[in-house]
Amino acid sequence: MTTIIIADDHPVVRCGIRTLLEDDRNVVVGEAADLPQTAELVERHRPTLLLLDLSFAGTSSLDLVPRIRALSPRTRILILTMHDDPELARDSLAAGAHGFLRKEAVAEELVAAVDALAAGRRYLDPALGAALLDRDPGLDTTLSKREREVLALIADGLTNRQIADELRVSIRTIEAQRASIKLKLGVSRRTELVTCARQLRLTA
The missing domain is CATH 1.10.10.10 (Winged helix-like DNA-binding domain superfamily/Winged helix DNA-binding domain)
Structure with a gap:
C-alpha cells in the first residue's frame, strides 16, 4: 500500500487529488494546508509519498524539502506547481525532490508520476524535460x-x-x-x- 500526504493551500486541489488517487493501492493518510503542518504530518505518518505544492501563499516550499528528507528518509517527494519554468524543475530536483509535475497535467500523468515515485524512480513533467x-x-x-x-x-x-x-x-x-x-x-x-x-x- 502506498501512503500519501497531500500538501497544498487550496482545499479544492487537495480534494481533487485525493479523489483521483485513492484506490486499493493508494491511501491518503493526511492533508496539509501549510508548511509547518506538512512537516508535522510527515514526521507522524512517514508516508511513501509527499505531494508538495511548490508555493504556499507566495512562499517557496523548496526550503522544506531537505527537512522532509531528514524527518522521513524513505518518503519520496513530488513537487506540484502551476508554473512551467524548467529552472524551477531543476531547482526542485536539486533540492532533493524526486519528481516535478505541473498541475495542468492530465490525470494520467499524475497517476504515472505517483506510480513512478512509489516504485523508486523519478518523474519529470514531459513538457519540461526536454528543456533540461x-x-x-x-x-x-x-x-x-x-x-x-x-x-x-x-x-x-x-x-x-x-x-x-x-x-x-x-x-x-x-x-x-x-x-x-x-x-x-x-x-x-x-x-x-x-x-x-x-x-x-x-x-x-
Whole structure:
C-alpha cells in the first residue's frame, strides 16, 4: 500500500487529488494546508509519498524539502506547481525532490508520476524535460531497466509512438522516460542518444 500526504493551500486541489488517487493501492493518510503542518504530518505518518505544492501563499516550499528528507528518509517527494519554468524543475530536483509535475497535467500523468515515485524512480513533467538538457551533478545518472529499454529502441530508430506500442504504455510515459534519459545522460540530440546506447552496448 502506498501512503500519501497531500500538501497544498487550496482545499479544492487537495480534494481533487485525493479523489483521483485513492484506490486499493493508494491511501491518503493526511492533508496539509501549510508548511509547518506538512512537516508535522510527515514526521507522524512517514508516508511513501509527499505531494508538495511548490508555493504556499507566495512562499517557496523548496526550503522544506531537505527537512522532509531528514524527518522521513524513505518518503519520496513530488513537487506540484502551476508554473512551467524548467529552472524551477531543476531547482526542485536539486533540492532533493524526486519528481516535478505541473498541475495542468492530465490525470494520467499524475497517476504515472505517483506510480513512478512509489516504485523508486523519478518523474519529470514531459513538457519540461526536454528543456533540461544539461546534466545536474546532484542527479542520479543511473538509467532504470525500462529507461535502458527505451534508449535501445530509440537507437533502433523507433518513434515515441512506436516505442509506446512496443512496450504497451502511453506515449506520455515514453515522453517522460525519454526526457529523463536526456537529463541523466546530459544529451539533447537523438544522435547523442544513439551514441550513448552504443557505449552502453544497448545496440550495435
